[in-house]
Amino acid sequence: MAPRPSEFQLIAGLFAPLATTRNALGLKDDAATLPQKAGHDIVVTADAIVSGVHFLDADPADTVAQKALRVNLSDLAAKGATPAAYLMTLALPPSTDVKWLRAFADGLSADQKTYGITLLGGDTTGTPGPLTISITAFGHVPKGKMLHRSRARTGDLLFVTGSIGDAAGGLAVLKGEGRWLSHAVRDHLIHRYRTPQPRTALAKGLLGIASASIDVSDGLIADVGHIAETSGKRIVIDIESVPRSAALHGLWGDGRQALLKAISGGDDYELAFTAPERHTRRIMALSAKTGVSISRIGHVEKGEGVALRDSHGKPVKLPKASGWTHF
Amino acid sequence: MAPRPSEFQLIAGLFAPLATTRNALGLKDDAATLPQKAGHDIVVTADAIVSGVHFLDADPADTVAQKALRVNLSDLAAKGATPAAYLMTLALPPSTDVKWLRAFADGLSADQKTYGITLLGGDTTGTPGPLTISITAFGHVPKGKMLHRSRARTGDLLFVTGSIGDAAGGLAVLKGEGRWLSHAVRDHLIHRYRTPQPRTALAKGLLGIASASIDVSDGLIADVGHIAETSGKRIVIDIESVPRSAALHGLWGDGRQALLKAISGGDDYELAFTAPERHTRRIMALSAKTGVSISRIGHVEKGEGVALRDSHGKPVKLPKASGWTHF
Numbered sequence: 001m002a003p004r005p006s007e008f009q010l011i012a013g014l015f016a017p018l019a020t021t022r023n024a025l026g027l028k029d030d031a032a033t034l035p036q037k038a039g040h041d042i043v044v045t046a047d048a049i050v051s052g053v054h055f056l057d058a059d060p061a062d063t064v065a066q067k068a069l070r071v072n073l074s075d076l077a078a079k080g081a082t083p084a085a086y087l088m089t090l091a092l093p094p095s096t097d098v099k100w101l102r103a104f105a106d107g108l109s110a111d112q113k114t115y116g117i118t119l120l121g122g123d124t125t126g127t128p129g130p131l132t133i134s135i136t137a138f139g140h141v142p143k144g145k146m147l148h149r150s151r152a153r154t155g156d157l158l159f160v161t162g163s164i165g166d167a168a169g170g171l172a173v174l175k176g177e178g179r180w181l182s183h184a185v186r187d188h189l190i191h192r193y194r195t196p197q198p199r200t201a202l203a204k205g206l207l208g209i210a211s212a213s214i215d216v217s218d219g220l221i222a223d224v225g226h227i228a229e230t231s232g233k234r235i236v237i238d239i240e241s242v243p244r245s246a247a248l249h250g251l252w253g254d255g256r257q258a259l260l261k262a263i264s265g266g267d268d269y270e271l272a273f274t275a276p277e278r279h280t281r282r283i284m285a286l287s288a289k290t291g292v293s294i295s296r297i298g299h300v301e302k303g304e305g306v307a308l309r310d311s312h313g314k315p316v317k318l319p320k321a322s323g324w325t326h327f
Numbered sequence: 328m329a330p331r332p333s334e335f336q337l338i339a340g341l342f343a344p345l346a347t348t349r350n351a352l353g354l355k356d357d358a359a360t361l362p363q364k365a366g367h368d369i370v371v372t373a374d375a376i377v378s379g380v381h382f383l384d385a386d387p388a389d390t391v392a393q394k395a396l397r398v399n400l401s402d403l404a405a406k407g408a409t410p411a412a413y414l415m416t417l418a419l420p421p422s423t424d425v426k427w428l429r430a431f432a433d434g435l436s437a438d439q440k441t442y443g444i445t446l447l448g449g450d451t452t453g454t455p456g457p458l459t460i461s462i463t464a465f466g467h468v469p470k471g472k473m474l475h476r477s478r479a480r481t482g483d484l485l486f487v488t489g490s491i492g493d494a495a496g497g498l499a500v501l502k503g504e505g506r507w508l509s510h511a512v513r514d515h516l517i518h519r520y521r522t523p524q525p526r527t528a529l530a531k532g533l534l535g536i537a538s539a540s541i542d543v544s545d546g547l548i549a550d551v552g553h554i555a556e557t558s559g560k561r562i563v564i565d566i567e568s569v570p571r572s573a574a575l576h577g578l579w580g581d582g583r584q585a586l587l588k589a590i591s592g593g594d595d596y597e598l599a600f601t602a603p604e605r606h607t608r609r610i611m612a613l614s615a616k617t618g619v620s621i622s623r624i625g626h627v628e629k630g631e632g633v634a635l636r637d638s639h640g641k642p643v644k645l646p647k648a649s650g651w652t653h654f
Binding site: 088215 | 363417452465477
């Protein structure tokens with residue numbers, strides 16, 4: 001059932017070069033010391049992804065590795081933290097071959113360079129079930145400055161980065177929708193599903209600006225709902241202000257149903273955050289500096305829950321499925 | 328395939344009380360800050376366990392939780408670190424019921440009190456495969472003092488805590504061996520398999536005494552082999568000095584084959600460590616103080632690999648299967 005010993009040694013050989021810090025002891029010690037940074041807190045987060053649940057069996061190995069890593073980096077970005085290191089446990093089905101694992105390690109290696117991080121340790125085991133990857137990621141944030149979900153204030157505005165719904169669109173394409181679309185459009189959406197772009201570049205800039213922040217993983221409505229709930233506020237989303245890509249318009253059109261699908265779909269890994277109106281200019285400057293678009297899509301009120309509003313200010317009913325499940 | 332949203336909320340409700348530190352933000356924030364300790368390094372380790380590979384489907388939920396946690400605490404103990412906190416990702420098959428999860432959470436809760444630790448965060452997802460638990464654990468060790476595998480010196484003695492082979496015996500009993508044994512004996516062995524006793528009580532005391540240290544998870548021969556390999560030494564084990572329990576004698580007798588099975592079997596989670604001979608008295612004092620037996624079972628030489636020796640000093644051939652696989 002489990003890979004043979006020689007295979008585990010081979011795996012160790014593939015991953016050892018990813019431990020680019022002395023703290024990791026070349027992955028030979030089953031433990032490491034965490035890199036600490038003077039004047040900073042260490043932020044930690046953990047997420048697991050499972051084949052057939054969070055990614056498709058046929059997804060390329062390097063994108064699977066990158067998705068596993070990036071969903072965690074996205075959590076760090078939402079906290080205003082700069083990523084530093086990660087640990088990984090892998091449960092591998094007997095069918096996993098070395099070529100696949102090599103591409104998987106290459107995907108991690110590329111991302112380590114992109115995000116300036118190192119592997120610190122982990123564990124590989126066999127499983128009779130699907131490939132399961134669990135990652136714990138660490139980042140640094142100036143002491144006491146970590147962004148929380150729970151600190152949205154009445155009167156704050158709601159912002160979101162990038163565009164919303166592309167990942168759900170990409171999954172739909174992978175499942176057979178949009179066969180009439182050009183390859184370029186289909187690939188764009190699939191790429192958005194397979195390889196999220198954690199908004200690491202914005203993390204530092206949001207400190208001292210955002211009052212509350214979350215990454216959009218369960219879906220915009222669900223995640224803004226988490227801010228509303230933990231902050232004890234009501235958040236109103238102007239749904240027609242929610243930024244969507246041309247590719248997504250191509251797939252689903254621009255009707256109301258398309259819009260509701262976009263704001264219910266998961267896996268975007270954009271950031272949704274609240275901030276006082278007076279910081280709007282700084283937010284736009286941050287967007288210009290980083291090249292990441294930031295859109296104002298709503299505001300925070302007294303009350304509870306999430307409310308949707310159209311461009312005439314009329315209430316829109318919440319769609320039934322508004323997050324949580326990936327398929 | 329995945330549990331329904333309401334189930335995830337229920338799970339969140341079960342685990343939230345385990346986050347007993349403000350750092351964990353009540354598990355509502357998908358991230359936490361790590362508790363830091365002045366003058367100390369943070370040691371981190373990660374291990375995953377899979378149903379049907381590292382534990383049996385029928386094992387009680389609280390022991391499954393405790394095994395998942397304790398295999399990590401055992402790694403920390405081997406580093407000389409005092410445990411502080413952990414994160415956990417759970418991949419749950421659809422068959423997992425609430426009663427089972429409640430017992431699982433109770434098992435964690437009891438261990439948090441035993442070891443003085445807190446849950447910091449994590450993630451729960453569905454899986455079409457077996458229950459998979461991945462834990463990342465953190466501990467503190469005085470700055471620069473973490474114990475390594477790689478620092479055994481020629482002339483050091485080799486020690487091991489507790490007794491060796493009981494976990495392998497317990498697994499054998501669970502698979503049908505030893506039906507003639509008393510319930511008490513069988514239960515003792517099963518308990519040793521299901522709920523390892525990480526040698527946390529010894530961790531601090533080994534700092535400044537042990538030259539190299541590892542926990543016995545793959546099997547005594549395999550793990551002592553890791554010390555030998557990373558230290559660039561040869562380690563000789565006097566096999567008849569390896570401590571075995573009366574219960575294990577009851578199951579397998581005291582012949583040579585029984586002995587070889589004991590030192591090849593995994594999952595004991597005892598500590599094996601090397602130390603200069605001059606520290607023997609301090610080691611015996613540490614044993615007396617903590618109530619954990621410590622046996623001298625060999626020594627470190629120039630060379631490479633692990634060699635076995637009988638009580639007449641004659642070489643004994645290494646058994647073929649000497650670790651790595653759990654079943």
